[in-house]
Amino acid sequence: MSRRLxxxxxxxxxxxxxxxxxxxxxxxxxxxxxxxxxxxxASLWSVNAVSGELVKSxxxxxxxxxxxxxxxxxxxxxxxxxxxxxxxxxxxLAFPIAFYMAKVASRRAKAALVVAVLIPLWSSYLVKVLxxxxxxxxxxxxxxxxxxxxxxxxxxxxxxxxxxMTYLWLPYMILPIFAGLExxxxxxxxxxxxxxxxxxxxxxxxxxxxxxxxxxAGSIFTFALTLGDYITPRLVSNNQFIGNVVFNNISNxxxxxxxxxxxxxxxxxxxxxxxxxxxxxxxx
Amino acid sequence: xxxxxxxxxxxxxxxxxGLLSFMLLLAGCGSSDDNGGTAxxxxxxxxxxxxxLNLINWAGYVEPEWTKPFEQKTxxxxxxxxxxxxxxxxxxxxxxxxxxxxxxxxATARLFEGGDVDPVNVDLVPNYKTVFSDLKGxxxxxxxxxxxxxxxxxxxxxxxxxxxxxxxxxxxxxxTLDPKVASTYSGKISQYDDPMSIAEAAxxxxxxxxxLGIEDPYELNDEQFEAAVQLMKEQRPLVGEYxxxxxxxxxxxxxxxxxxxxxxxxQYFLLKGEGKPVAASPASQGFLPEExxxxxxxxxxxxxxxxxxxxxxxxxxxxIEPEANAQVAExxxxxxxxxxxxxxxxxxxxxxxxxxxxxxxxxxxYYWKTPLADCGNGSEDCKDYNxxxxxxxxxxx
Numbered sequence: 001m002s003r004r005l006x007x008x009x010x011x012x013x014x015x016x017x018x019x020x021x022x023x024x025x026x027x028x029x030x031x032x033x034x035x036x037x038x039x040x041x042a043s044l045w046s047v048n049a050v051s052g053e054l055v056k057s058x059x060x061x062x063x064x065x066x067x068x069x070x071x072x073x074x075x076x077x078x079x080x081x082x083x084x085x086x087x088x089x090x091x092x093l094a095f096p097i098a099f100y101m102a103k104v105a106s107r108r109a110k111a112a113l114v115v116a117v118l119i120p121l122w123s124s125y126l127v128k129v130l131x132x133x134x135x136x137x138x139x140x141x142x143x144x145x146x147x148x149x150x151x152x153x154x155x156x157x158x159x160x161x162x163x164x165m166t167y168l169w170l171p172y173m174i175l176p177i178f179a180g181l182e183x184x185x186x187x188x189x190x191x192x193x194x195x196x197x198x199x200x201x202x203x204x205x206x207x208x209x210x211x212x213x214x215x216x217a218g219s220i221f222t223f224a225l226t227l228g229d230y231i232t233p234r235l236v237s238n239n240q241f242i243g244n245v246v247f248n249n250i251s252n253x254x255x256x257x258x259x260x261x262x263x264x265x266x267x268x269x270x271x272x273x274x275x276x277x278x279x280x281x282x283x284x
Numbered sequence: 285x286x287x288x289x290x291x292x293x294x295x296x297x298x299x300x301x302g303l304l305s306f307m308l309l310l311a312g313c314g315s316s317d318d319n320g321g322t323a324x325x326x327x328x329x330x331x332x333x334x335x336x337l338n339l340i341n342w343a344g345y346v347e348p349e350w351t352k353p354f355e356q357k358t359x360x361x362x363x364x365x366x367x368x369x370x371x372x373x374x375x376x377x378x379x380x381x382x383x384x385x386x387x388x389x390x391a392t393a394r395l396f397e398g399g400d401v402d403p404v405n406v407d408l409v410p411n412y413k414t415v416f417s418d419l420k421g422x423x424x425x426x427x428x429x430x431x432x433x434x435x436x437x438x439x440x441x442x443x444x445x446x447x448x449x450x451x452x453x454x455x456x457x458x459x460t461l462d463p464k465v466a467s468t469y470s471g472k473i474s475q476y477d478d479p480m481s482i483a484e485a486a487x488x489x490x491x492x493x494x495x496l497g498i499e500d501p502y503e504l505n506d507e508q509f510e511a512a513v514q515l516m517k518e519q520r521p522l523v524g525e526y527x528x529x530x531x532x533x534x535x536x537x538x539x540x541x542x543x544x545x546x547x548x549x550x551q552y553f554l555l556k557g558e559g560k561p562v563a564a565s566p567a568s569q570g571f572l573p574e575e576x577x578x579x580x581x582x583x584x585x586x587x588x589x590x591x592x593x594x595x596x597x598x599x600x601x602x603x604i605e606p607e608a609n610a611q612v613a614e615x616x617x618x619x620x621x622x623x624x625x626x627x628x629x630x631x632x633x634x635x636x637x638x639x640x641x642x643x644x645x646x647x648x649x650y651y652w653k654t655p656l657a658d659c660g661n662g663s664e665d666c667k668d669y670n671x672x673x674x675x676x677x678x679x680x681x
Binding site (some may be wrong): 012033047053064065069072074097139156159197234238239240245248249250251253260 | 302360369371372374375398416491523524525526528532533536539540541672673676677678681
């Protein structure tokens with residue numbers, strides 16, 4: 001039996017690879033694409049208001065509500081705006097840190113910095129958000145620190161969400177940029193200098209173009225993570241984000257939650273298309 | 285590499301087409317579906333326990349202090365599953381994997397309509413006789429004239445304020461709901477984060493805008509509902525915090541970030557116990573603002589698909605045993621459902637503090653119930669729960 005099997009596979013590389021990949025690919029198709037398809041289907045169903053049971057007949061009612069009610073436009077706009085701001089801030093903060101790690105620091109310092117960037121990921125997400133909640137509250141750490149300067153903290157709200165998300169997702173931006181910068185040979189930088197480029201010109205014409213795909217890779221993380229989060233907004237603001245409304249509807253009106261959950265997917269696809277236009281995937 | 289393979293864009297289209305066809309296939313198959321479980325008959329005799337019991341409950345309702353003795357006595361091993369919201373409870377009950385649930389009034393009608401619960405034969409629950417009579421036969425626990433559950437405990441949504449800063453002491457919900465008065469406390473108001481809060485506005489309008497003709501704050505027609513939602517929208521910019529968890533509100537009141545708002549008795553007594561400057565309506569006002577208040581009353585219901593009905597009946601009797609009911613009421617911070625529990629509380633003033641034995645207090649409390657299209661007076665034009673959820677999203681913006 002085992003011999004026959006061995007003979008069957010012998011000299012047939014396509015069959016070997018196919019059998020090997022069947023499991024993972026099958027999992028991807030059923031578990032990932034299948035659930036996505038289910039989400040699409042569910043968004044066209046509706047729910048019986050009294051008993052809460054699913055009515056499995058097709059209608060575009062959920063999408064009509066989504067487009068007609070101004071509140072959902074506000075919520076989607078707010079979510080996308082904060083996600084963009086978080087991404088931008090993280091990119092600006094992460095680049096110098098990653099550059100120092102990749103190109104300036106000694107080997108030992110580099111290892112220490114990588115660990116330092118990773119350490120926040122070891123602690124619970126909830127603990128981090130709750131600590132921010134305390135720091136941002138009235139009379140909290142931020143108020144206390146700003147008081148001598150005559151300012152007060154931002155309190156809870158969109159600014160708080162922006163701050164906390166920026167903090168939470170920073171490692172996801174630093175690590176890809178760090179990896180991208182490491183791959184740039186030092187000789188290219190030396191060559192640029194030898195040819196008379198000033199440091200800023202070297203940065204602008206050599207380092208930035210070569211590391212741009214890494215920045216985009218990081219931005220996909222920060223953007224997608226912000227789009228989907230609903231716990232941070234709930235703890236440090238009164239504002240609703242896409243995730244909050246999905247959560248509020250999920251047990252009571254699953255089809256509507258599914259329709260709303262398609263919004264971040266559409267936004268993400270749009271984002272990836274723009275990233276491709278910018279040439280982010282050309283060197284990958 | 286890329287030139288040999290299919291073009292990526294063509295690949296993407298293929299996936300999309302595949303998804304679409306899969307979707308249509310599923311949607312086509314799904315159109316004929318049965319309409320949930322059917323309500324069975326009530327149990328006639330409690331037999332021997334089945335050895336285990338699966339419950340859905342609010343946090344704090346199934347704790348070792350009173351669950352351990354139950355397990356020893358009946359041999360029913362209890363597996364509790366804590367749910368965070370009424371919606372989640374309904375969802376979990378629909379799985380058919382649980383024997384019972386401690387449902388609040390905004391879930392009970394949905395469970396009944398969905399055929400997820402069975403009527404309860406109260407003759408098999410001896411302790412039911414001494415349950416406070418104003419908890420029996422209520423619209424949220426009795427359907428088609430049959431009891432569908434055993435009352436567990438109840439609470440009122442009080443108006444709480446910071447006694448140092450909110451002066452004079454408010455007598456009405458206008459401090460949170462009338463924009464003219466409430467703007468004094470702009471950014472310092474806290475509101476419970478749930479669609480049920482719309483009923484607070486309806487209750488306020490019932491008294492202050494009699495032209496609307498609101499009778500029951502949970503049965504609102506278009507005009508009444510619009511007015512209540514409008515009031516909540518005007519309140520929105522003044523709200524400092526929408527709270528979902530008791531702990532969140534406790535920390536905000538303790539720090540002074542929040543100075544007035546809707547609360548449960550639990551938070552009020554906890555903050556008072558810590559010596560914080562909080563106050564609620566005094567005895568001279570019947571402990572409630574002039575409009576009355578919303579509130580909740582929880583009911584243990586038995587699943588129509590219960591795998592362990594005998595254990596569930598024993599549990600429903602046990603949880604209103606005077607001692608157990610006193611324990612759970614004090615642990616959770618609510619008024620017990622069992623009259624005799626008041627003699628068993630550790631704090632001798634507990635029942636007085638929670639007004640457990642004062643029917644006049646509870647007469648002014650409007651318990652949560654599921655808003656239905658059926659207005660209860662024959663007309664079908666009331667706003668249902670989905671409308672309430674949608675409106676709550678628009679209110680919060």
